[in-house]
Amino acid sequence: xxxxxxxxxxxxxxxxxxxxxxxxxxxxxxxxxxxxxxxxxxxxxxxxxxxxxxxxxxxxxxxxxxxxxxxxxxxxxxxxxxxxxxxxxxxxxxxxxxxxxxxxxxxxxxxxxxxxxxxxxxxxxxxxxxxxxxxxxxxxxxxxxxxxxxxxxxxxxxxxxxxxxxxxxxxxxxxxxxxxxxxxxxxxxxxxxxxxxxxxxxxxxxxxxxxxxxxxxxxxxxxxxxxxxxxxxxxxxxxxxxxxxxxxxxxxxxxxxxxxxxxxxxxxxxxxxxxxxxxxxxxxxxxxxxxxxxxxxxxxxxxxxxxxxxxxxxxxxxxxxxxxx
Amino acid sequence: xxxxxxxxxxxxxxxxxxxxxxxxxxxxxxxxxxxxxxxxxxxxxxxxxxxxxxxxxxxxxxxxxxxxxxxxxxxxxxxxxxxxxxxxxxxxxxxxxxxxxxxxxxxxxxxxxxxxxxxxxxxxxxxxxxxxxxxxxxxxxxxxxxxxxxxxxxxxxxxxxxxxxxxxxxxxxxxxxxxxxxxxxxxxxxxxxxxxxxxxxxxxxxxxxxxxxxxxxxxxxxxxxxxxxxxxxxxxxxxxxxxxxxxxxxxxxxxxxxxxxxxxxxxxxxxxxxxxxxxxxxxxxxxxxxxxxxxxxxxxxxxxxxxxxxxxxxxxxxxxxxxxx
Numbered sequence: 001x002x003x004x005x006x007x008x009x010x011x012x013x014x015x016x017x018x019x020x021x022x023x024x025x026x027x028x029x030x031x032x033x034x035x036x037x038x039x040x041x042x043x044x045x046x047x048x049x050x051x052x053x054x055x056x057x058x059x060x061x062x063x064x065x066x067x068x069x070x071x072x073x074x075x076x077x078x079x080x081x082x083x084x085x086x087x088x089x090x091x092x093x094x095x096x097x098x099x100x101x102x103x104x105x106x107x108x109x110x111x112x113x114x115x116x117x118x119x120x121x122x123x124x125x126x127x128x129x130x131x132x133x134x135x136x137x138x139x140x141x142x143x144x145x146x147x148x149x150x151x152x153x154x155x156x157x158x159x160x161x162x163x164x165x166x167x168x169x170x171x172x173x174x175x176x177x178x179x180x181x182x183x184x185x186x187x188x189x190x191x192x193x194x195x196x197x198x199x200x201x202x203x204x205x206x207x208x209x210x211x212x213x214x215x216x217x218x219x220x221x222x223x224x225x226x227x228x229x230x231x232x233x234x235x236x237x238x239x240x241x242x243x244x245x246x247x248x249x250x251x252x253x254x255x256x257x258x259x260x261x262x263x264x265x266x267x268x269x270x271x272x273x274x275x276x277x278x279x280x281x282x283x284x285x286x287x288x289x290x291x292x293x294x295x296x297x298x299x300x301x302x303x304x305x306x307x308x309x310x311x312x313x314x315x316x317x318x319x320x321x322x323x324x325x
Numbered sequence: 326x327x328x329x330x331x332x333x334x335x336x337x338x339x340x341x342x343x344x345x346x347x348x349x350x351x352x353x354x355x356x357x358x359x360x361x362x363x364x365x366x367x368x369x370x371x372x373x374x375x376x377x378x379x380x381x382x383x384x385x386x387x388x389x390x391x392x393x394x395x396x397x398x399x400x401x402x403x404x405x406x407x408x409x410x411x412x413x414x415x416x417x418x419x420x421x422x423x424x425x426x427x428x429x430x431x432x433x434x435x436x437x438x439x440x441x442x443x444x445x446x447x448x449x450x451x452x453x454x455x456x457x458x459x460x461x462x463x464x465x466x467x468x469x470x471x472x473x474x475x476x477x478x479x480x481x482x483x484x485x486x487x488x489x490x491x492x493x494x495x496x497x498x499x500x501x502x503x504x505x506x507x508x509x510x511x512x513x514x515x516x517x518x519x520x521x522x523x524x525x526x527x528x529x530x531x532x533x534x535x536x537x538x539x540x541x542x543x544x545x546x547x548x549x550x551x552x553x554x555x556x557x558x559x560x561x562x563x564x565x566x567x568x569x570x571x572x573x574x575x576x577x578x579x580x581x582x583x584x585x586x587x588x589x590x591x592x593x594x595x596x597x598x599x600x601x602x603x604x605x606x607x608x609x610x611x612x613x614x615x616x617x618x619x620x621x622x623x624x625x626x627x628x629x630x631x632x633x634x635x636x637x638x639x640x641x642x643x644x645x646x647x648x649x650x
Binding site: 143146149150152153178192193194195197198199318319 | 446468470471472474475477503516517519520521522524525627642643644
């Protein structure tokens with residue numbers, strides 16, 4: 001385990017050295033223990049300079065989605081107050097689901113550096129190469145009925161688009177129901193799963209995958225990443241995954257609170273503004289049929305309303321949508 | 326494992342003896358193996374008479390919810406084609422859910438003779454004393470969206486009321502959303518759980534508990550059983566749990582097919598006919614408020630429509646309902 005006391009004293013000291021003696025005082029452990037804990041921090045990726053006369057100084061922090069990083073100055077009340085981080089998992093949603101069945105606090109977040117079997121919607125795969133994206137799953141326990149779950153996806157989509165815009169300045173847009181596009185290319189996907197009774201949600205696992213520094217060639221199914229769309233060249237200038245993850249958690253909590261306190265209608269307007277498809281011609285693939293129509297609106301339940309060529313409107317709550325010319 | 330070949334030959338022979346030699350011929354195993362298998366059947370509760378000169382004769386079958394019994398002459402196509410039976414479990418729904426996550430065929434049914442932590446709706450308990458009730462959970466994988474799950478409860482309630490009526494002649498009625506009452510007392514409960522994505526159900530676990538021969542004193546939370554309501558006195562005349570379970574599976578499959586092929590509207594009329602509460606004054610307890618109203622109707626989505634004293638109608642999709650004078 002990382003000693004957060006020591007880490008935080010080092011952080012607060014900024015460019016200044018802090019002596020071993022002072023570290024002992026702040027953390028209440030012996031000099032020998034300090035040394036061990038500094039070593040442990042180094043193993044986790046923290047770059048700590050040790051000078052015999054001056055003491056210790058933090059000169060580099062890892063861009064890893066670990067609790068000590070993500071929770072540092074995280075401005076949320078419950079989302080991400082508990083964080084569990086893995087190096088590699090099959091799927092953060094699968095592991096979060098399993099853990100939630102045995103009891104996890106509302107707002108717990110699971111991160112992984114790599115997913116071997118990252119999940120997309122409808123049993124599809126989500127490419128999750130090591131260290132380049134954010135692969136996270138949030139445990140949510142709202143007082144809702146199962147038919148309200150599309151509202152969670154709605155909120156997550158608005159929050160993801162907004163967080164990406166705020167953090168990168170990129171023109172992120174929403175493609176119903178669960179994708180975030182930049183310049184028409186997918187950079188983020190949302191997978192909402194739940195365990196529920198007929199009229200009560202036990203828990204929701206909200207999975208969010210963001211391609212942050214991922215190279216286009218590592219996304220064989222197409223898609224892009226924030227870095228690709230920012231046209232940053234070279235490997236040195238990566239986007240901070242920790243910063244992006246924090247922004248995502250903060251924005252998500254904000255919109256989730258809005259949903260719980262004011263209902264989905266307060267978020268629908270923003271969804272419409274951020275939509276990549278409203279007004280466009282789309283091709284809808286349902287379980288039993290495929291047809292073209294105009295994406296007309298989104299309703300407060302999170303369903304897509306399309307307008308057929310005949311003028312008839314239809315509510316779509318499941319299915320795949322692609323934009324056509 | 327029970328040798329179903331031998332068991333079925335014995336069954337088909339009825340009151341007639343069948344020689345060891347004939348049993349060898351039918352089952353293709355040796356005399357010594359026959360003996361072992363007969364012993365195994367006896368251990369499972371089958372009463373088999375063995376006469377040195379005449380051979381074997383089946384004189385008693387156990388009323389146990391085991392595959393060899395429930396599947397015997399079961400007239401379903403998929404529901405109960407796979408059966409897993411336990412002596413004792415925490416909860417058949419919990420174990421079915423866990424097994425389904427690792428893959429069970431659509432229509433698989435889990436039975437238990439006893440539940441230690443039988444589950445009711447909203448985290449409540451379901452009394453499940455050993456050997457007296459039917460505690461079963463069906464794995465269903467319909468092509469439905471999560472908001473359609475109340476339809477499954479609707480169908481199960483109609484099927485349960487109908488099956489109990491057909492098998493016992495008792496006047497079983499439905500109390501929305503998930504109870505079956507006889508003479509105003511609960512004899513059967515339904516617990517519908519699911520794992521789902523936003524727009525796709527992975528699987529449903531449909532739990533059905535029926536108090537068959539349960540004594541009222543073993544139901545501390547109130548309620549009754551089929552036997553109590555039939556006023557059968559003495560322990561000798563029990564209602565066949567196997568027969569009731571078979572009837573339940575057959576009726577459930579019939580109505581479930583109807584739902585899949587024709588939609589819920591075809592079942593709503595029957596639900597209304599079987600309702601214990603439509604037209605009655607009811608007290609509704611929701612998450613945030615309690616009020617009295619008149620139970621007016623059920624809508625095709627499975628929600629209860631109540632009429633407030635002000636004349637306004639409201640759709641209730643979650644909550645508890647009790648009938649008041």
